[in-house]
Amino acid sequence: MIPPARSSVRRIAALLTGTLLLVPAATGCGAGSGSGGGDGEVTSITALDYYTDATEHAQWGEMLTECGRTVGVTVEHTSVPGASLIPKVLQQASSRTLPDLLMLDNPDVQQIARTGALAPLDEFGIDSGGFAQGILSAGSYQGSVYGLAPNVSTVALVYNKDMLDEAGVAVPRTWDELKAAAAALTRPGRYGMAVDANPTFEGTWQFLPFLWSNGGDERQLDTPQAAQALRLWVDLVNSGSMSKSVLNWTQADVHDQFVAGKTAMMINGPWRIPALNQEGNLHWGVAPVPVPQLGQAPVTPLGGEVWTVPRSPSKARQEKAARVLACLNGPANMLTAARQHFTVPSRTAVAARYAEEVPSMAAFAGSVEAARARTDELGVDWPKAATAIYTAVQSALTGERTPEEALRNAQRLATAD
Amino acid sequence: MRSGSRPPTDRFPGRLRERTAQWLFIAPAAAYLALFFGYPLVANLVMSFRRHTVTTFFTGDAPFVGLRNYASVLSSDLFPGTLLTTALFTVGSVLGQFAVGLALALFFRRRFPLGDVLRSLLLLPWLLPLVASGATWRWMLDPDSGVVNTALRGLHLSSSGVPWLTGTSQALVSVVLVNIWVGIPFNTAILYGGLRDIPTHLYEAAELDGAGPLASFRHITWPLLRPVVGVVLVLGAVYTLKVLDLVLVVTGGGPAGATETLATRSYELSFRQFDFGRGAAMSNLLVLLSLVFALAYLRAGRRARTF
Numbered sequence: 001m002i003p004p005a006r007s008s009v010r011r012i013a014a015l016l017t018g019t020l021l022l023v024p025a026a027t028g029c030g031a032g033s034g035s036g037g038g039d040g041e042v043t044s045i046t047a048l049d050y051y052t053d054a055t056e057h058a059q060w061g062e063m064l065t066e067c068g069r070t071v072g073v074t075v076e077h078t079s080v081p082g083a084s085l086i087p088k089v090l091q092q093a094s095s096r097t098l099p100d101l102l103m104l105d106n107p108d109v110q111q112i113a114r115t116g117a118l119a120p121l122d123e124f125g126i127d128s129g130g131f132a133q134g135i136l137s138a139g140s141y142q143g144s145v146y147g148l149a150p151n152v153s154t155v156a157l158v159y160n161k162d163m164l165d166e167a168g169v170a171v172p173r174t175w176d177e178l179k180a181a182a183a184a185l186t187r188p189g190r191y192g193m194a195v196d197a198n199p200t201f202e203g204t205w206q207f208l209p210f211l212w213s214n215g216g217d218e219r220q221l222d223t224p225q226a227a228q229a230l231r232l233w234v235d236l237v238n239s240g241s242m243s244k245s246v247l248n249w250t251q252a253d254v255h256d257q258f259v260a261g262k263t264a265m266m267i268n269g270p271w272r273i274p275a276l277n278q279e280g281n282l283h284w285g286v287a288p289v290p291v292p293q294l295g296q297a298p299v300t301p302l303g304g305e306v307w308t309v310p311r312s313p314s315k316a317r318q319e320k321a322a323r324v325l326a327c328l329n330g331p332a333n334m335l336t337a338a339r340q341h342f343t344v345p346s347r348t349a350v351a352a353r354y355a356e357e358v359p360s361m362a363a364f365a366g367s368v369e370a371a372r373a374r375t376d377e378l379g380v381d382w383p384k385a386a387t388a389i390y391t392a393v394q395s396a397l398t399g400e401r402t403p404e405e406a407l408r409n410a411q412r413l414a415t416a417d
Numbered sequence: 418m419r420s421g422s423r424p425p426t427d428r429f430p431g432r433l434r435e436r437t438a439q440w441l442f443i444a445p446a447a448a449y450l451a452l453f454f455g456y457p458l459v460a461n462l463v464m465s466f467r468r469h470t471v472t473t474f475f476t477g478d479a480p481f482v483g484l485r486n487y488a489s490v491l492s493s494d495l496f497p498g499t500l501l502t503t504a505l506f507t508v509g510s511v512l513g514q515f516a517v518g519l520a521l522a523l524f525f526r527r528r529f530p531l532g533d534v535l536r537s538l539l540l541l542p543w544l545l546p547l548v549a550s551g552a553t554w555r556w557m558l559d560p561d562s563g564v565v566n567t568a569l570r571g572l573h574l575s576s577s578g579v580p581w582l583t584g585t586s587q588a589l590v591s592v593v594l595v596n597i598w599v600g601i602p603f604n605t606a607i608l609y610g611g612l613r614d615i616p617t618h619l620y621e622a623a624e625l626d627g628a629g630p631l632a633s634f635r636h637i638t639w640p641l642l643r644p645v646v647g648v649v650l651v652l653g654a655v656y657t658l659k660v661l662d663l664v665l666v667v668t669g670g671g672p673a674g675a676t677e678t679l680a681t682r683s684y685e686l687s688f689r690q691f692d693f694g695r696g697a698a699m700s701n702l703l704v705l706l707s708l709v710f711a712l713a714y715l716r717a718g719r720r721a722r723t724f
Contacts, residue, residue, distance in 0.1 A: 086691075087688065090471060090474040090691075091474075093474045093475040094474040094475065094477075111471050111691070112471070114471070114472060115471055115472040115474065115475035115476065116472070116475055116476060117475045198669060198671065199669055199670055199671040199672070199673075199674070200669065200689075201689075243560070243561050244560060244580060244583040245559060245560055245561055245582065245583055247582070247583045247671055247672040247673075248555070248582050248583065248668065248669065248671065248672070262561070262562070383689075383690055383691075384690070387689075387690065391673070391674065394671055394672050394673040394674070395673040395674075397672070397673075398583070398584070398585050398672045398673045398675075400585055400673050409494075412494070413494075416493075
């Protein structure tokens with residue numbers, strides 16, 4: 001859901017390509033050549049992920065190769081655009097050509113695990129001790145762990161230090177402070193605050209920290225807590241502190257607005273840091289997402305990609321893939337990956353060490369500990385609730401419905417068959 | 418001449434061979450149609466009667482659910498709105514494209530320097546990938562920093578700018594406008610062709626009889642162009658009904674579902690929620706609607722030929 005810097009054009013182009021890929025699969029005429037798994041000596045395995053960014057692809061490729069070497073295999077590493085990963089996986093599932101090692105965005109794991117395409121990791125004796133609870137729950141389905149993520153991320157408040165200084169505004173910690181700061185930072189041609197409220201799961205992902213921190217819950221959307229959270233966004237837009245265009249913005253668009261100096265604060269994730277660092281004269285800081293009352297801890301959604309081992313006829317290949325997976329999730333490698341991608345190691349002990357070492361990541365590291373997996377409560381029904389949530393956000397921000405009405409409608413949508 | 422006359426016994430095999438040859442000529446086209454149109458259509462129909470989810474891809478299990486997918490699609494709260502949006506989008510786009518297309522075709526019928534060059538430049542929107550032109554439009558229509566609103570503000574036509582992409586009613590207007598822009602070349606090209614087929618001596622005769630430009634349009638151009646008009650409108654409707662990429666790029670179906678059409682809903686059901694059964698049901702409704710227009714097209718085509 002949150003792969004870095006993907007413009008909407010590329011996203012849609014990828015979606016459309018993914019759709020084309022899926023058509024033969026959906027109509028059931030996969031070629032089905034199989035992965036040629038004899039149980040002899042396994043010298044190479046395949047790996048699939050969505051790290052198409054050149055640097056990222058190279059870094060992950062290197063780590064996969066390195067881990068492959070320690071277990072005696074070469075790894076054929078392929079990356080497809082984020083939006084076409086699931087269509088590709090479905091196509092491969094129907095033609096029985098899934099890779100030996102598969103990366104999935106964490107909210108998708110349960111959907112894929114339910115199909116029976118993935119092997120539980122305890123079959124290979126992989127130890128999942130020491131991992132943060134949120135990411136373990138996202139990688140689990142019906143009590144078994146199917147996937148582990150070396151590193152995780154979440155969203156935080158990113159602000160432009162110069163603009164805050166110039167307006168004499170302190171970094172907002174509460175919702176009231178956020179509203180006041182956003183208003184004080186708004187100038188002609190510039191907004192105080194920006195979020196992604198578009199009608200996709202990405203919009204839902206950005207609303208969750210507000211919903212959850214206020215005690216809202218995806219199982220029951222028509223609550224006062226949820227309405228207050230939505231009211232905050234509506235107020236920000238209605239007061240002119242936030243552009244109404246947030247209705248269309250992706251996280252990449254929000255980032256672009258921030259970099260262009262058209263917004264003073266934004267909600268975004270640490271995967272933006274490399275791009276933010278490239279802007280020489282942009283002085284930015286990161287703080288936890290503001291909470292309703294001072295002293296509360298924000299509850300943010302957990303982002304991150306988990307590695308899984310799809311079932312295949314060759315036990316030997318699965319064994320090798322599992323050992324590569326264990327290597328990727330080793331403390332040293334997760335620290336390396338976290339440093340490379342500005343994410344947070346998913347073992348709590350490693351994360352603590354990392355936060356000390358990289359202070360700019362402290363806000364993220366702190367939030368990740370309390371972060372919740374999106375599929376934690378609803379499991380495979382999450383997509384329905386996620387659709388209902390972004391629908392509510394959209395109808396409230398356009399002024400079609402009051403936040404209360406919008407959420408009542410969302411609850412109906414989420415629970416309809 | 419004995420050698421020239423055919424023995425009567427040969428007649429039957431001869432005809433058989435001829436028939437076989439006929440079938441062999443038809444076979445490639447028939448096979449193509451069956452494979453690339455028949456099969457997907459049937460598969461989509463079958464899928465719409467089954468519960469076809471993500472799991473189906475791995476296990477192959479797709480339990481038969483009868484008409485349940487159709488029932489849930491048709492009874493959904495969103496369906497009436499989606500249908501209305503589809504209708505408004507289609508009617509608005511087709512009429513707009515046609516009006517501008519006809520005006521341009523009439524304009525280019527007159528000979529003037531660079532006329533042909535300009536006419537071919539007009540085809541440009543047709544040649545651009547829709548994702549590219551859609552993204553450009555989205556950027557131009559951006560309410561805060563888009564060039565359209567900047568121009569409106571500069572001309573003092575609007576102080577705050579028009580919420581092109583963020584207002585629920587304006588967004589539909591925006592996608593219709595963009596789609597009109599996309600469809601103008603097609604309409605102009607076909608209508609221009611139709612105009613060229615009208616013999617010029619009719620206009621000369623009308624002029625001699627004292628008919629002005631309006632009268633000659635009403636009594637010569639329009640009646641003679643009508644078969645072509647029918648074809649253009651019907652094809653335009655079919656093309657517009659199925660528009661997906663443009664809406665996805667420009668508004669993503671938003672804001673608040675205001676630009677959600679049957680096509681985008683079907684796409685969303687299948688490829689975002691992975692509910693392929695319902696997605697197929699929705700797309701079959703779309704196919705059915707297109708079929709109505711296709712039949713109208715065939716009728717219009719027949720009329721055009723007999724004319």
